Amino acid sequence: MTAFDLFVQYEFLQLALLASGLMALLAGALGVPLVLREMSMFGHGFAHVSYAGVALGLFAGFYPLGAALVVTVIGALAMEWMRSEGVLKGDTALAIVVSVGFALGVVIVSLAGGFTADLGGYLFGSLFAVTRTDVFLMIPVAVGLLGLFALLYKEIFYVTFDEEGARLSGLPVGVINVLVIVLTASTIVLASRFVGLLLVASLLVIPAATALQVARSFRVAIVVSMVAGFVSALVGLFLAVEFSLAPGGAIVLAAGALFVLVAGARRWGVVEA
Amino acid sequence: MSPCTCDPLLETKNLNVQYGNAHVLQDVTLRIDDGEFVGLVGPNGAGKSTLLRSLLGLIDPSNGEVCCCGRPVHRFDDWTRIGYVPQHAVNVDAKFPASALEIALLGRVAKRGLFRRWTAEDKQAANDALARVGIDHLAERPVGTLSGGERQRVFLAKALAGNPDLLLLDEPTAGVDMSAREDFYNLIDGLNHEEGITILLVSHDLQAVQLCCHRLVALNRRIVYDGSPEAFDEEGGISRAYDMNVSHHPERTGAPP
Structure with missing residues (x-):
């Protein structure tokens, strides 16, 4: 049975495809301002902080993705506060929050005596560990966050x-900076379910970097980045199902391949930038 | 301190700005009325940019008062009335993806308000602003691919897109070549004469300011001259503004060392 047949047959795979596609669109849109403001590493930071949330959720018996959402947003706001107050220079604040967040996760996991199987799904992403609850949380939240991005579009452009x-x-x-940070942190947590905490930041950065190779306006950069993210998620998931690959790795490799293709096309003058 | 009087577009009273022990501005009292074209000159470090940033409420004065349209600047909120072109606006990141039209549209953000999408009216106003500065044919071009003079006009269009009553231009021709400079001065002269926009032009380009402004203010921490551009030289404005009391010795012809 080919991947295509599987997607046609299983409703859950269709939902997963829809959810990850929406997450990729969102990450693509948010990635452009993030990359332009040289905050690419923030996504990586949020992902590490969310590890503490996932561990806390698993340990205390909360819904892990929900716990991760709360913990990551709090950590992200702490980082933004340190950045705006000038308490610490951008990447020092980042380094501290990231390590403390991740260390917290590690300690909680060791207290619990380890729950390796579940955690593996969060760290590396998985199609089959994703629950229906996850997908039904992701779809409306992703639509809502995309709506918020659209509402704030001109403000985000100006601030960037x-x-x-x-x-x-x-x-x-x-206020706009805080909203963007919350948007980004939420996107990271939700998208990490498929892509994995360790790889999810690239969903923000690679499609945006691809778009910036060719975009001649801010609007086009956002649209191209969203499309690049969406295509990567689609291709990656199909490859993952077809060849039984880790979906996170497949999606990020697809995004990377697309970047190389576009950057190469630009370099050899196939497309104008 | 007496409160701001009503109505001059911009007013400062006994404005003092101090960083540590350094007095950047001392006792600056300045009033700019509707329709004026004022040139603000002075040497580097005279406090020109500090004065401008104080007028915009970006710097809190140590003492004194700043009013915009008759209101203390920290309570002023009608920023659509003021168009500001900052120094080094032309030095945008060449890789930033933004078209000239998109930059001009940013000048409409204050008018449109939070959470609202740009309307057809905004797009029209942005296109009109690009046309007013003569670069509507470059609307779709990324701003990073434009020349210095063209970029300057994009930022002027951004300031004009909100239909301001007052334009604040901080060293607008820095990094712009000579011929583009002349065109630029003609352009803002037209904005003042034909459209009645009040202009405060900050520049160290004394000649240009003398040629096109109606009133010249020279700043060297304090206001050392405020009057007609023609009388500036006769009244020794230069030496006061630039701290230069160099005696002239025509008999000492230069000999090679």
């Missing part, structure tokens, strides 16, 4: 391009 100018025009820049 010129933070001081945005402040001068009367925009509440602090």
